[in-house]
Amino acid sequence: MAERERRLATPRGGVFVPRSQVMSADDVDRALVRIAHEIIEHNKGSDNLALIGLQTGGVQIALKLRDVISEIGDAEIPVGTLDVAFYRDDIQLRPVLPEAVTTIPFDLTNMAVVLVDDVLFTGRTVRAALQALSDFGRARSIQLAVLVDRGHRELPIRPDYVGKNLPTRLTEQVDANLEGVTIGDVIKGRP
Amino acid sequence: MSLLQNALVSIGDLDNDDIGHIMKLSAIFSEVLRRDIPKVPTLRGKTMAMVFSEDSTRTRTSFEIAAKKLSMDILSLNSSQSSMKKGESLKDTLANLHAIGADGFVIRHSSSGVPTQASTWMTVPVINAGDGCHEHPTQALLDCYTLIERFDTPSNHTTDNAILNCFNGMTVTIVGDVEHSRVARSLVIMLDMLGAKTTLCGPRTLMPRHVDKWPVRVSYHLDEVLPETQVCYILRLQNERGSGTYLPSIREYAMNWGIDSKRASLLPETAVIMHPGPINRGVELAGEIADSSRSLILNQASNGVAVRMAVIYLLLANPGDITEV
Numbered sequence: 001m002a003e004r005e006r007r008l009a010t011p012r013g014g015v016f017v018p019r020s021q022v023m024s025a026d027d028v029d030r031a032l033v034r035i036a037h038e039i040i041e042h043n044k045g046s047d048n049l050a051l052i053g054l055q056t057g058g059v060q061i062a063l064k065l066r067d068v069i070s071e072i073g074d075a076e077i078p079v080g081t082l083d084v085a086f087y088r089d090d091i092q093l094r095p096v097l098p099e100a101v102t103t104i105p106f107d108l109t110n111m112a113v114v115l116v117d118d119v120l121f122t123g124r125t126v127r128a129a130l131q132a133l134s135d136f137g138r139a140r141s142i143q144l145a146v147l148v149d150r151g152h153r154e155l156p157i158r159p160d161y162v163g164k165n166l167p168t169r170l171t172e173q174v175d176a177n178l179e180g181v182t183i184g185d186v187i188k189g190r191p
Numbered sequence: 192m193s194l195l196q197n198a199l200v201s202i203g204d205l206d207n208d209d210i211g212h213i214m215k216l217s218a219i220f221s222e223v224l225r226r227d228i229p230k231v232p233t234l235r236g237k238t239m240a241m242v243f244s245e246d247s248t249r250t251r252t253s254f255e256i257a258a259k260k261l262s263m264d265i266l267s268l269n270s271s272q273s274s275m276k277k278g279e280s281l282k283d284t285l286a287n288l289h290a291i292g293a294d295g296f297v298i299r300h301s302s303s304g305v306p307t308q309a310s311t312w313m314t315v316p317v318i319n320a321g322d323g324c325h326e327h328p329t330q331a332l333l334d335c336y337t338l339i340e341r342f343d344t345p346s347n348h349t350t351d352n353a354i355l356n357c358f359n360g361m362t363v364t365i366v367g368d369v370e371h372s373r374v375a376r377s378l379v380i381m382l383d384m385l386g387a388k389t390t391l392c393g394p395r396t397l398m399p400r401h402v403d404k405w406p407v408r409v410s411y412h413l414d415e416v417l418p419e420t421q422v423c424y425i426l427r428l429q430n431e432r433g434s435g436t437y438l439p440s441i442r443e444y445a446m447n448w449g450i451d452s453k454r455a456s457l458l459p460e461t462a463v464i465m466h467p468g469p470i471n472r473g474v475e476l477a478g479e480i481a482d483s484s485r486s487l488i489l490n491q492a493s494n495g496v497a498v499r500m501a502v503i504y505l506l507l508a509n510p511g512d513i514t515e516v
Binding site: 083086087096098100101102103131132134135136137 | 212215216218219222223226227228230231232233504
């Protein structure tokens, strides 16, 4: 789930106020091209490779990675989306978004699955995603690609592919999508 | 959302936005039910008490499966085998079940109003699984979902209410024992909210006394209504509530009000048949029509699980309001 929605969801509530842009759309583009190459290099090609974007922020990034990989690897790889709301350990703080659909239209058995998300923070979303994926089948391997790793991990989880390592304060907020990466703050209350 | 309060006792507790939201959540849960392992850990550690003082197959098993698919534990109580037989009051029974560890109650009772009363006693959520001749809100919701599934595609909409558009002007005919039917009462309220046109049809003796105050058309000529019906919703003749004493004979009822092949042929080709179950085959509905391709009866049963998962989730996970961004 995208960082922003998470922060904006009750009971925390609040409004995202951007402070500084740390990556432009071009920077994001270049980072994703590099990640695509790394994925292909690490998996020795794109056979039995699948991408799964985490709802909602990871989906656009997964689709973009799919396009790049199919260009350079000359192969169509399947993409799924996964909403981990039902697997979270903080279910009461995080409503299920009716728009966040899970579709995994392929069999995970023997696949190398790359989970894709926008921002890696505490690692709790990824933990939930690992648990959710095991309910869909037994993948050969699961890897993690994120556009931004902002630190502050609370679980022993590390990404395999990182667009940018971004040191942040715990109270800051990171908004990462294909248009760029912005650091800002969440101000309590509505505008 | 009003649903996020502590109980679902009447479909009238909800507004259109609530129903739209429940429908979208139901679509998400029916995706969960299609997974290899159709179970999520969302409510693990919580216990649902099922208090049923009336016989039930579908509602009870469907609620149980729904709770289990959310990883809840079930505490099942049949009042005929409980200390209520020795004279323990319902209030004491519920309070004790809560003390033992129930985090929510699903209540079916032969008296109208029991779940409403129970919800004022309890601090944990109460879901009405049918009370007397009053209401059966989750049945109405699963019928709503079944109709959307047939006449619309829930996943293709982004706003809450767009998925309910298919109800606009939909002609629904509810046939049979309206007087004793809690299903009909919940359905009539919901269809009125969603903008459908409802017609009640059945013998005069089985029409509620104040039916003229309901937001429906009443007809006593089934064969005239059927050609303009999109959804033919057949009610069970409730013999355990003495429906038989309102009629000269069951056979006469079957002749005048039963949906057989001849009557079904009066329906438009796209019309669907629904029935909340259990069916008295050959009385209100002929077996060959119940088993025909236009019957949604088994869809109703299977959709009940996803819809009840959504209701249990909303009441017990207490996920808070969705913030508009």
